[in-house]
Amino acid sequence: GQQVMQIPQYQHVQEGEDFTTYCNSSTTLSNIQWYKQRPGGHPVFLIQLVKSGEVKKQKRLTFQFGEAKKNSSLHITATQTTDVGTYFCAGRGAGSYQLTFGKGTKLSVIP
């Protein structure tokens, strides 16, 4: 079945440093979504990427979808303490409504 790998599992950064998490799928995806889960909370949708090579920005967050639609990344510029949480990618295969989640990258920001 479809597998979505996400690295790193944990990342500790100093406030103001940049952060990147990477997502790789074993199969070609129709689209990929990113979610953020704050400590003790539930996953909250951030963005969806659909097109090959697509790049989207949300303030300090930059999301990319690979040309082959098998990998994606989330980059945060100048992290803040409010960025703390676990970031999940979730991929959807062609013709499927099922999302397969990566295991997430837990971000800690040291003030």
Next chain:
Amino acid sequence: DAGVIQSPRHEVTEMGQEVTLRCKPISGHDYLFWYRQTMMRGLELLIYFNNNVPIDDSGMPEDRFSAKMPNASFSTLKIQPSEPRDSAVYFCASSLNLGGANVLTFGAGSRLTVL
């Protein structure tokens, strides 16, 4: 809209007991998903429904788990009998299929502890 509503928020039970988790999706959403989250296995899809019909239950661990959606506004996930390894946070999520864009809105989760 109040979002996806799950109950109970916390459940502590003893091994062998029956556990029922409940979910009220967002009104108008046509998909409902049950996920289980643990440190070791992350977010696992257990089952999902489309228009109240179960579509894929291949993620349900074993026969002790069952899920129903009797109508568009209510779903249950039942574990009978429960075991300590079932301890996890169970999330319900709903979505509306808009031209292939199927964004999940998660409930707050039900944290289950089986002693």
